[in-house]
Amino acid sequence: MANTEQEVLDGLAEIVNEETGLPTDSVERDKSFTDDLDIDSLSMMTIVTLAEEKFDVRIPDEEVKNLTTVGDAVDFIVKAQA
């Protein structure tokens, strides 16, 4: 089942909050996972794994490095669900 862009953003924010403790409203489209949210590579892999399950998509390992910002991840997931 496809989610709207906002639903994906909200869902990702919940995952980031669970994993890092960052408030959900700090997880915005233009934020960089590493530079702005201070998420390291293992946490990123955790977030990707949880996102795959939550949104029922596959995010190939080689794709993860292209997901620089929250918006990149939202767009990838929305597209993958389509």
Next chain:
Amino acid sequence: MGTSTRVVVTGLGATSPIGGDVPSTWEAALAGRSGVRTLEADWVAKYELPVTFAGQLAVPADAILSKQEIRRMDPSTQIAIIATREAWADAGSPDVPGERLGAVVSTGIGGVWTMLNAWDTVRDKGARRVLPLSVPMLMPNAAVANVSIEVGAKAGAHATVSACASGAEAIGYAAEMIRNGRADVVVAGGTEACIHALPMATFAKMQALSTRNDDPAGASRPYDVTRDGFVMGEGAGIVVLESEEHAKARGARIYAVIGGVGMSADAYDVAPPDPSGDGQERAMRLALKDAGVTGRDIVHVNAHATSTPVGDGVEAKAIRRMLGGEADHAVVSATKSMTGHLLGGAGALETIFTVLAVQQHIAPPTINVNEVDADIDIVITKNGPVDLPQGQIAAINNSFGFGGHNVALLVQSV
């Protein structure tokens, strides 16, 4: 160990089935309260466990730690961190360079919850769904790794795995680190959180567990003629050890002295102890020798005494021989009668009990002993706490583990 450096205890931390910290745990121990209850988890009935009770934490870890800490650490590491924070604060958060600060924290079983949950994920959902931190969470050194990060211990971080002797071995190793000059301060102890269907099923199959399902609080009854096995417990104990010189220089409160460390191996069997008790006696005698005292000087023993029919008797005979004479100059406490058996956490929690016993000159009770086994010829604190002599006193804490690991720590008053 051949050097003159005295090792002292300056901080204590614990979370156990009878209290969420050291003061509440010690108060409950002196009051003779049991922390053993019927398990409410659905897996007990689902998997038809023959034993339906255990000593679960009095204060769950998720009541203390943040959601992120709970997610990123196995339960065995979570409670080691809780105990470390208490011990470190209790010691006055010593100002010591990281290079002179060590960490030695062990576990008997390790991250069994994390391992089995991760395996459920791999089996049910495939390899892609397994979380990347699973291995650093389940490894047996995960607790000490997190403790070293917590306090900034850079002199070395070690996990001395030896089943139910692990916690005591960690403290012994830590004392040696200070005595041989590797560190001035060491955070040391043990942890266990494996009240899970698999270890419980295994211990039950070994016939090592009490099956007194209708009387959980009365199930752990070391030395009693009707004892029928140990009771699973969970918890962590952490101490801050320090060279006496370092502790005095900073004006720290000193609880007690770790005067001697004795370790030996049975080389006999992977589970039961050598029935002669020779290895256990040797560990105690090595601790005596290390401290420069004799069995006549020991006024209190916190026994390993898990409430198994075989184990308690073997140890009691070894203690009897170590004490010498009429063996009536020492009172023996079996605190597992209240806490259950914390496995890798046991030796650490019981070291804390021993430290407080010599500091406050009182030996905790051994509950549930109605009739002492006729074979057991030592003085047990079966009628309540017992006052220890005033003045300089010495006590021994015993911890033994599957595999024939024997550790005796000799604790002296300041």
